[in-house]
Amino acid sequence: MKATATAHRDFTISTIDNRIYGAFLEHLGRAIYSGIYEPNHPTANADGMREDVIDLVRELDVPVVRYPGGNFVSAYNWEDGIGPRQDRPVRLDLAWHTSESNEVGIHEFADWCQSVGTEMMLAVNLGSRGLDAARNFVEYVNHPGGSYWSDLRRANGREEPWNVRLWCLGNEMDGPWQIGHKNAAEYGRLAAETAKAIRAFDPGLELVVCGSSHSGMPTYPDWEATVLEHTYDVVDYISLHMYFANHEKNTGNYLALTSKLETYIDTVAGVIQFVKAKRRSKKDVYISFDEWNVWYHSSQQDRAILQGGDGWPHAPGLLEDIYNFEDVLQVGLILNAFIRKADVVKIACIAQLVNVIAPIMTERGGPAWRQTIYYPYYFASRFGRGTALDLAVDCPTYDSDQFSNVKYADVAAVHTEDGGVSVFAVNRHPTEAIELDVDMLGFDHMSLLDHQVLTHSDINAVNSKDRPDEVAPRAGSGARMGGGRLTVSLPPYSYQMIRIGG
Numbered sequence: 001m002k003a004t005a006t007a008h009r010d011f012t013i014s015t016i017d018n019r020i021y022g023a024f025l026e027h028l029g030r031a032i033y034s035g036i037y038e039p040n041h042p043t044a045n046a047d048g049m050r051e052d053v054i055d056l057v058r059e060l061d062v063p064v065v066r067y068p069g070g071n072f073v074s075a076y077n078w079e080d081g082i083g084p085r086q087d088r089p090v091r092l093d094l095a096w097h098t099s100e101s102n103e104v105g106i107h108e109f110a111d112w113c114q115s116v117g118t119e120m121m122l123a124v125n126l127g128s129r130g131l132d133a134a135r136n137f138v139e140y141v142n143h144p145g146g147s148y149w150s151d152l153r154r155a156n157g158r159e160e161p162w163n164v165r166l167w168c169l170g171n172e173m174d175g176p177w178q179i180g181h182k183n184a185a186e187y188g189r190l191a192a193e194t195a196k197a198i199r200a201f202d203p204g205l206e207l208v209v210c211g212s213s214h215s216g217m218p219t220y221p222d223w224e225a226t227v228l229e230h231t232y233d234v235v236d237y238i239s240l241h242m243y244f245a246n247h248e249k250n251t252g253n254y255l256a257l258t259s260k261l262e263t264y265i266d267t268v269a270g271v272i273q274f275v276k277a278k279r280r281s282k283k284d285v286y287i288s289f290d291e292w293n294v295w296y297h298s299s300q301q302d303r304a305i306l307q308g309g310d311g312w313p314h315a316p317g318l319l320e321d322i323y324n325f326e327d328v329l330q331v332g333l334i335l336n337a338f339i340r341k342a343d344v345v346k347i348a349c350i351a352q353l354v355n356v357i358a359p360i361m362t363e364r365g366g367p368a369w370r371q372t373i374y375y376p377y378y379f380a381s382r383f384g385r386g387t388a389l390d391l392a393v394d395c396p397t398y399d400s401d402q403f404s405n406v407k408y409a410d411v412a413a414v415h416t417e418d419g420g421v422s423v424f425a426v427n428r429h430p431t432e433a434i435e436l437d438v439d440m441l442g443f444d445h446m447s448l449l450d451h452q453v454l455t456h457s458d459i460n461a462v463n464s465k466d467r468p469d470e471v472a473p474r475a476g477s478g479a480r481m482g483g484g485r486l487t488v489s490l491p492p493y494s495y496q497m498i499r500i501g502g
């Protein structure tokens with residue numbers, strides 16, 4: 001099968017905001033406790049943080065990490081996580097039916113972010129609490145000193161403010177499962193007033209208002225329109241969340257979900273334009289896709305804990321999806337979609353980063369390893385920074401049960417900051433290789449730098465503690481760059497990254 005594409009150095013979509021390669025860490029399951037923090041672990045540093053995990057996160061070069069939730073944040077008292085550890089209260093976490101020890105709070109998380117070289121993206125609780133707790137949190141985190149909350153931070157050992165730029169106004173407030181769930185008008189008003197208060201500290205902060213929890217919500221997309229009508233002038237981003245599942249074990253249908261994702265982004269971008277026009281506004285609002293990933297492998301096994309059958313355990317294994325090779329393709333497709341939508345999607349967070357639906361897994365007291373989905377995330381984050389190119393791709397298509405004209409070859413390309421080009425390609429065909437031929441206009445003088453391939457004879461293959469490299473990239477062969485054309489053969493069911501430069 002053949003596919004052709006045309007790349008032109010001046011035919012661009014947008015500069016990519018590096019924050020589309022962000023991640024998310026929630027106080028959920030073992031994400032924090034025995035994920036990033038495990039004071040008795042052999043690799044623990046003086047702060048009790050696992051250095052083996054720090055190394056893997058650094059390798060991913062994660063630009064921003066959203067924290068502390070998620071559903072958790074909607075009943076979280078941020079003050080529980082400050083001050084001497086022995087004085088911090090144990091709370092019942094209503095979102096995940098577990099106990100929260102509060103051993104990790106804002107100070108510990110901020111120090112960890114510094115160790116891994118990432119920025120914080122903090123969420124305030126607009127579920128059980130509201131404007132007052134939010135403004136106190138912002139004052140604690142960002143005000144230099146000379147006020148109650150900023151001086152308390154200094155007394156707690158942090159002299160300089162952290163100066164966090166990015167703040168989420170609650171989480172998934174449209175969801176009836178959320179503690180303090182609200183309708184769109186109630187939430188829109190609260191978010192607008194909270195934004196106003198937070199901006200009084202610093203008008204330059206970047207604020208994210210909650211969109212729908214997913215595009216199947218009954219209130220979608222009216223929710224977006226109503227919430228933005230209340231908040232358009234005081235926010236910068238609206239959040240989107242989407243999780244991907246293959247319950248029916250139909251790979252063709254599963255890999256076609258990119259169409260749903262792209263339609264979702266286009267629709268919310270349209271709602272933003274609608275509200276902008278209605279308000280006769282000059283200002284732009286963008287998309288923060290701050291939760292995305294594959295999530296379904298663990299759903300069955302989590303049921304007992306979530307229904308309270310185990311009481312209130314501390315840091316139990318929850319949402320520990322073990323990803324297979326098929327999920328590599330899905331995650332590659334999602335990241336390609338974000339690159340193609342770089343003009344409207346400015347932030348995106350893989351949900352989550354460690355243990356909980358995550359690219360990194362750990363064992364208590366044991367090793368940390370890379371799940372299969374680590375790799376497409378790694379390649380996009382490391383080599384997908386620069387300007388998204390508007391490729392014209394032509395190739396055969398298929399129809400899934402839900403979507404028509406799904407291209408077998410899914411391709412995205414980035415004119416990178418070092419002047420080269422990275423091409424990310426997924427072959428959705430189960431049995432046929434695709435001969436991809438890209439006309440590289442304006443890049444003729446370049447040569448092939450790297451070609452990495454992920455493929456496997458078994459789409460259900462997984463990585464584990466004992467077989468951490470079962471699914472791993474290998475150097476590809478047969479890619480050529482010459483005469484202004486890049487040609488490469490994409491094996492059936494494969495993900496690849498090809499870089500040219502020079």
Ligand code: AHR
Nearest residue numbers: 026070071072171172351
């Ligand atoms: O990431 C897991 C959960 O998914 C988050 O807590 C919530 O925001 C979403 O429903």
